[in-house]
Amino acid sequence: MKKLEQLYEGKAKKVFKTDNADHYLIEYKDDATAFNGEKRGSIEDKGVVNNLMSAKMFQLLENEGVESHLVELLNDREMLVKAVEIIQVEVIVRNVATGSMVRRLGIEDGITLEPTVLEYCLKSDAFGDPIINDYHIAAMKLATEDEMKQIRDMAFKINEFMKETFIKLDLKLIDFKLEFGRFKGKIILADEISPDTCRFWEVGTNRKMDKDRFRQDLGNVKATYQEVLKKVQTL
Ligand SMILES: Nc1ncnc2c1ncn2[C@@H]1O[C@H](COP(=O)(O)OP(=O)(O)OP(=O)(O)O)[C@@H](O)[C@H]1O
Numbered sequence: 001m002k003k004l005e006q007l008y009e010g011k012a013k014k015v016f017k018t019d020n021a022d023h024y025l026i027e028y029k030d031d032a033t034a035f036n037g038e039k040r041g042s043i044e045d046k047g048v049v050n051n052l053m054s055a056k057m058f059q060l061l062e063n064e065g066v067e068s069h070l071v072e073l074l075n076d077r078e079m080l081v082k083a084v085e086i087i088q089v090e091v092i093v094r095n096v097a098t099g100s101m102v103r104r105l106g107i108e109d110g111i112t113l114e115p116t117v118l119e120y121c122l123k124s125d126a127f128g129d130p131i132i133n134d135y136h137i138a139a140m141k142l143a144t145e146d147e148m149k150q151i152r153d154m155a156f157k158i159n160e161f162m163k164e165t166f167i168k169l170d171l172k173l174i175d176f177k178l179e180f181g182r183f184k185g186k187i188i189l190a191d192e193i194s195p196d197t198c199r200f201w202e203v204g205t206n207r208k209m210d211k212d213r214f215r216q217d218l219g220n221v222k223a224t225y226q227e228v229l230k231k232v233q234t235l
C-alpha cells in the first residue's frame with residue numbers, strides 16, 4: 001500500500017489517497033478545536049488515542065454486525081479505511097442531556113433522556129453545523145429515506161452496544177456523534193469513535209472523561225485521554 005497525495009485536512013484528521021482507489025489512509029492529529037473552531041489548542045498524543053480507540057471500537061462493532069470503514073490499523077496514528085462518500089449529516093445520540101442540548105432547550109444538565117434522543121446536524125462549518133430533521137435531509141437530498149432508516153437503526157444498535165461496553169469500564173456513555181458513508185451501494189459507519197466524539201462520565205464520581213476537559217479547561221486532558229484508551233484496550 002502506498003500513501004499518496006492528501007485529499008483533505010480536517011480539524012482532527014488528514015485524509016490521503018492510496019494506490020487502491022477503494023481505500024483512503026487517515027492520519028490522526030493532536031490538534032483540538034471546540035465551539036466551531038473558536039477555541040483551538042492541542043492535546044499531546046490525542047491522535048494516537050483517537051486512532052487506536054477508534055480502530056478497537058470499529059473492530060468490536062464489526063463483531064456485532066455493524067459494518068465500518070476500518071480496513072486495517074496501520075500504526076499509532078494511521079488507519080486504512082474504505083473510501084466512502086460521507087453523508088453530510090452528523091448523527092448525535094443522547095442518553096443524558098448536556099452540552100448544546102442544555103444550552104438550546106433549557107433542559108436540566110445531567111438528566112436521563114427517555115427515550116434516547118437522536119439529533120441530526122448538517123455537516124457545515126460555515127453554518128455552524130445547524131440542527132436539521134428528516135424533512136431537511138429529504139428536501140436537501142442529503143440522504144434517501146431508506147438510507148436514513150438504515151442510519152437510524154445502526155445508530156441505536158451502536159448505542160446499545162457502546163452503553164453496555166463502557167459501563168463495564170465504569171464509564172457512563174452520555175452522548176456521541178457518528179458519521180456514515182456510502183460504499184459500494186451500502187451505508188457503513190465512518191469517521192471516528194473517540195473521547196473527541198463521545199462524552200463519558202465516570203461511574204460514581206461523574207468525572208468528565210472526554211473532550212469537555214478541553215472545552216471547559218478542566219485540566220488533566222492528556223492523562224484523561226490516556227486513561228480512556230487504557231480502559232478500552234482491556235476490551
Ligand atoms: N472513510 C472515509 N472516507 C472519506 N472521508 C472520510 C472517511 N472517514 C472520515 N472522513 C472525513 O474526513 C474528514 C476529516 O476528518 P476531521 O474529523 O478532521 O474533519 P472535521 O474537521 O471534523 O470536519 P468535518 O466538519 O468535515 O467533519 C471529515 O470530513 C470526515 O467526514
Ligand SMILES: [Mg+2]
Pocket residue numbers: 010011012
Ligand atoms: Mg471531525
